Amino acid sequence: MTASGASRAAIRLIVPGNVRHNSGGNAYNSALTRGLTALGTDVENCPVDGHWPVGREEERRRLAGLLLGDGGATSPAPSTARVTIVDGLVALGAPEALEAAAAAGRPAWILVHMTLPGHADREGMALAAAAGVICASSTAAAELRGRHSSAERSPARIHVALPGTSAAALAAGSSPPHLIAVAALLPNKDQLLLLEALAGIRDLPWTASLVGSDSADPAYAESVRGAVIRLGLTERVSVPGELSGPTLDAEWGRADLSLLISRTEAYGMVVTESLARGIPVVVRDGTGAVEALAAGSPGGSEAPDDGGPPNLPGAAVVLGADPAPLEAALRTWLTDPGLRSRWRDTALAARTRLPGWDFTARTVLDAIAASGPAN
Structure with a gap:
């Protein structure tokens, strides 16, 4: 699933609907969407309301329904392989939804901005049920590997897609500083x-x-x-x-x-x-x-x-x-x-050396492609 591949990529990105301020996770998700779109990937952002992380039982059931069905999403074209990626703020505390999707042959990916050490058991179960895991930092990836490497069910392969950086005007500074x-x-x-x-x-x-x-x-x-x-x-x-x-x-x-x-x-x-x-x-x-x-x-x-x-x-x-x-x-x-x-x-x-969001988007697509055909 590369930008130049014969099969066009389509990604459904499920994000938390309860984070209203300009968080790093929200900024990453938005910039990643733009980067993927620029590479020819169809991206649909699906906010899901809930008291995330973990959420309430009915909210986790609603997430499972979204993973198992279209959830109002537009169906991709026949030549398009769709991949679902769930923001870790939603996914890591809702392993039941990830497990239901995997059991139905529609495993979802998890995009981890921050880990969930306060609910390590749920986090480990969610990782094990995922099609793959993309971490927005090497730090988060190392934390997940360290916490779950000896778990009874080892987590899915973990990839790292560092945030890109948009070009910005040089700061002039001030006097006094x-x-x-x-x-x-x-x-x-x-x-x-x-x-x-x-x-x-x-x-x-x-x-x-x-x-x-x-x-x-x-x-x-x-x-x-x-x-x-x-x-x-x-x-x-x-x-x-x-x-x-x-x-x-x-x-x-x-x-x-x-x-x-x-x-x-x-x-x-x-x-x-x-x-x-x-x-x-x-x-x-x-x-x-x-x-x-x-x-x-x-x-x-x-x-x-x-x-x-x-x-x-x-x-x-x-x-x-x-x-x-x-x-x-x-x-x-x-x-x-x-x-x-x-x-x-x-x-x-x-x-002059900071990578752009195109690099992040390509890293995500390469990770998905390396895992095999989309479900």
Whole structure:
């Protein structure tokens, strides 16, 4: 099932209907759809409502019905082989639906953005019932292999299709330096820790923007805005909510440093989005964001075992609940012109090596083709 093959590909992509904000998974799914379409693949996006992951019993039954029947989907042409791919946020907690589809001779693929360690048994059953598994990061793939390699029913073959990156305008930066953190306001993204670190460098000139949805967790968003006031950062830090289009482009354009310090992260597409604009990034060590930070490095995009080579376009900082290491990293960057120049130069070099979404789409099609005829 390649773009140049005699049989035209058709893919039905089942995505969670309960994620309304601009998550990395949603962005990946949308960009993958565009990339596949550009390669001549018919793609139908099917949102399925539910309390995912896991969902309720009736929601899992509805998913099974969608996998077993057309579910309102347009039937492909006779010369077209259809493949169903289910977003892991939906599939990993609903193994019964995957098993029903496999039993009927219509196994579905799973596209994993984030794993489901809190429901490892259900995750393992879903993987075992899948036609194949595509992970959006090497980090997620390694986690799945490590958790299920000794399971009674080994999971289907796992492939990796790293996120692509769209071309973007080079950021001009600002004076004083402007820091940007693009992520939904959620506890996992740890904006509160970031604000504590920023409060420790108030003696230096800088500004910052925390850009991201404030509707995913309104209580946490309120805590973030309250912390800006409590820490005396109202003249330095803006929290504009989720932005898009020219307004978001303007925020990117004035940025000098990007931050993604999530407690857990399978990849972190905002990292490569930053690099595409020549903006270096500070990430939390031990997360998949380190893999993204190395995506444009000459050695490739595998996460280095030692935290990364010295020429990373930014840094991976070891973080817990104490903001001091992040505060120290930011202070060093702000006060060391040589370091700022090296990070910027490395980000500019990485910018030219980032793969596009056509690469991601071809990787997905090649994985499906290698598994044999579609069901």
